[in-house]
Amino acid sequence: MCGIIGYSGHREACGILLDGLERLEYRGYDSAGILVSDNGTFHTVKRSGRLSNLRAAVERHPLKGCCGMGHTRWATHGGPTDENAHPHGTERVMLVHNGIIENYLELRGLLTEQGYSFLSQTDTEVAACYLDYCYHGDPIDAIREALNKIEGAYAFVIMFSDHPDTIYAIRKDGPLLAALGDGENFVASDITAVISYTNRYFVLDEGEIAVVTPRRIRILGMDGKPREKAVQTVTWDIEQAQKDGYEHFMLKEIHEQPDALRHTISPRVKNGLPDWSGDGLPKDFFSRFERIQIVACGTAMHAGMIGKTIIEKLARIPVEVDIASEFRYRDPILTGNTLVIIVSQSGETADSLAALRLAKQMELSTLAIVNVAGSSIAREAEHVLYTFAGPEISVASTKAYSVQISLLYLIAFTLGQEKGLLSEEQVRVLTRQLFASAEAVRGALRLQERIEMSAKSLAGAEHLFFLGRGLDYALACEGSLKLKEVSYVHCEAYAAGELKHGTISLITEGVPVIALCTQTALLPKMLSNIKETTARGAKVFVIAKQGETISQDVADTVLLLDDFDDLFMPFPAVTVLQLIAYFTARQRGCDIDKPRNLAKSVTVE
Structure with a gap:
């Protein structure tokens, strides 16, 4: 999930690109680079590490020109080095990329046979060189030809040396938008990067090519025909923009x-x-x-x-x-x-x-x-x-x-x-x-509204228990950890069959119990264990699959997931547990993204 910005306008591009990358650094922060076109001559600076390293390098050697692109990287293919940082390409074609090229090894072999050599370990350089291989003077034709062969997910921003004030952008799966300024225009991974300059934008649909110059933005389909786009206006502040409108990361x-x-x-x-x-x-x-x-x-x-x-x-x-x-x-x-x-x-x-x-x-x-x-x-x-x-x-x-x-x-x-x-x-x-x-x-995720309502009755709990058997027990452990991490409610996960071996002494009137019942073969056993808790006054929340019959005497709340093979139920079920943790913490007014006493990466014993 890298960050991309492109600019074509009447101002020096360098500072605009760096400012945009700073706002996109949350999308990737192990290396960064910018390219500025000076009448068709590409000037590039790339640095591993935080964006401050790139900014310091550019301050020592300023780049002149009013058209360029920048990238802040979350490394996938190849480690975070100067060589692997974007942009990548040749004297004629350069690009930045967010995504993964699945057939890059096949393309690399083809290009090596054609005499291309590579400076990095990245799939992105392969894509750039393949675009160069397809380029015979018409950028749109080259993009169309290359993307017929390139497989994977991508958001590309591309520059051609013989089109010095023009940026080309296209996406498949990866996010990308084009934004409208006054005598200047932008492309970016999200509106965060350019919100200081404009709040008018449109999102590129898959397969649409944006052709961006200082004067206008044209949108073409893969067939080369123009497309009309409705301009949207953003009303978020910068932090909200980074979160794509979500309240929390x-x-x-x-x-x-x-x-x-x-x-x-x-x-x-x-x-x-x-x-x-x-x-x-x-x-x-x-x-x-x-x-x-x-x-x-x-x-x-x-x-x-x-x-x-x-x-x-x-x-x-x-x-x-x-x-x-x-x-x-x-x-x-x-x-x-x-x-x-x-x-x-x-x-x-x-x-x-x-x-x-x-x-x-x-x-x-x-x-x-x-x-x-x-x-x-x-x-x-x-x-x-x-x-x-x-x-x-x-x-x-x-x-x-x-x-x-x-x-x-x-x-x-x-x-x-x-x-x-x-x-x-x-x-x-x-x-x-x-x-x-x-x-x-x-x-x-479509159960979010129901989960939010259910969380209201969990927010006041001092103690809470998660129960499950088989895969559901492993899920219960993760659900318990997530809830205590962000909401500070004391909770424990138990294999449901272990209740009667001591833990049931802690089940009293009104204590919440979240019971995972996604494993069809184990459902009768789980229902028996749940009844042991309801007999002692527990307030029970059951997570099960559509088609399972959960009677009112078993559970106070039942959340039913779409029917799916038991073996793969951990994927939707953990999503419900994550949402329960999130909305419980939200009800309690906790600092959800930065819980007390915790760090993202534990680098000491």
């Missing part, structure tokens, strides 16, 4: 989960089957392992619990999940055919990094699942899988959890097939269902 990031899932899953599926070639994993990488050890902290550890259940069910390989802060100190017994998977959103979690280093000392194979390219864990692991969720601004992790478990599902499918337990057709069916999980999450 946490709510925005909950709603970003369907796109994050699609961006994470799509590059790893080819011809309907899991494909890890884009991640650099050797062929049949997973087949040699007889045991898996997952190590993580907090929300990532709860993702590991889901992964354990799915991998053991589909591949029949024993999986252990350890809290990273305990892993080193229990002198773990690990054998040479064990794969150690380290899961971390930031890639900088100190305990997880220490666990990774221990595994390497023991000469074990290590695989990192992280969201931040170039992070310590990503650099030090033998192999790394990136979760393309984009930045999480809110301290409480939401979309990172969903994309982490999506990769663990794909690993389970791969293992199941390589171990001969799943046929190719069974894996295709499972993979289609995993893709469908994004739509299941959208269905859960």
